[in-house]
Amino acid sequence: MMNIKVFDAEYKFMEIVWNCSHINSTALVKLCESKLGWKKSTTYTTIKRLSKRGIVKNENAIVTYLVSKNEVCLKESRDHLNKLYNGSVKMFLTNFLSKETLSKKEILELKSIIDEEIEKVSE
Incomplete structure (x- = not known):
């Protein structure tokens, strides 16, 4: 996965671009x-910064995203998982479930x- 980094204010901007x-x-x-x-x-400064990083394209005054919301979310999730839980999904879930109540x-x-992931591994 390429080095995708979208800061908080940029993320709010990207929400608009993804929707449009x-x-x-x-x-x-x-x-x-x-x-x-x-x-x-x-706005124009943000377009320029994100264009330089390959996240959006501004061509003929049309702004288009080059990186999907899903790609950004996956990268951010992986970064947080690595930073806070040493990359361990098990450690994250254990900690999360000890503090949160989930519905049935x-x-x-x-x-x-x-179960779907288990099936993929079993194949």
């Missing part, structure tokens, strides 16, 4: 102003996900 897919930069400036309270210069439905959904 291909968006005119002028329209994006207006959306960022109304949703994020950003000035025009802030949530537990069954997690069990189903784990």
